[in-house]
Amino acid sequence: MFSFDWHRFFLNDLSITFLGEVAVRVLFAYVVVFLFLKISGRRGIRQLSLFELVIVLTLGSASGDVTFYDDVPVLPVAMVFVVLLGLYRLTTFLTARSSRIAKWVEGEVITLIQDGLYKLDSLDGLNISEDEFFMELRQEGVEHLGQIRLALIELDGDISAYYYDREEVRPGLSVLPPEHRKDYT
Secondary structure (H helix, E strand, O other): OOOOOHHHHHOOOOOOOHHHHHHHHHHHHHHHHHHHHHHHOOOOOOOOOHHHHHHHHHHHHHHHHHHHOOOOOHHHHHHHHHHHHHHHHHHHHHHHHOHHHHHHHHOOOEEEEEOOEEOHHHHOOOOOOHHHHHHHHHHOOOOEHHHEEEEEEOOOOOEEEEEOOHHHOOOOOEOOOHHHHHHHO
16 A cells, blocks of 8 residues: 555545446435435424434434445435334324323423522433533523523423513522622622
8 A cells, every 4th residue: 555545545446437426326315315304394493302313313324324335225225214204203103192202202391490599400411511501591691590580491402591570680690600790790
């Protein structure tokens, strides 16, 4: 093997005509992913739930392999998409009919702040630190927890905050970084 063998670097032992096949494979994968998302009834662009993330990662893996590996045939990958679509439809059917299955698959809304009080154990198991949570609140213009009537972590990981009216705001724990608390609270 030679260093800086440009043919090996760019094509290895493939011929230049394989690039045409790669283009067709990419088109195939693109169309199949597009059709999958269209048929599955995907609702716009937003953060994904855990279930949706698993589907997208599996689709990405299958479509990525078929696009540029010459030894990956197209029909088995098409079968992956058909099976995934079936599993997706089955899971959405079951979650629509059983709240217990829906809770297990999608999770549940978690209350983080209620009546201006921070629920200390609410972040346990969410893989989000208190600092990250406070950062998200600061990005929404929150200075302290007394401004918030209710804060929830939604199924897609977004935080929904409901505020007190200006005259109802209470004293509360500052969400500002420690170096700014004495100047702004």
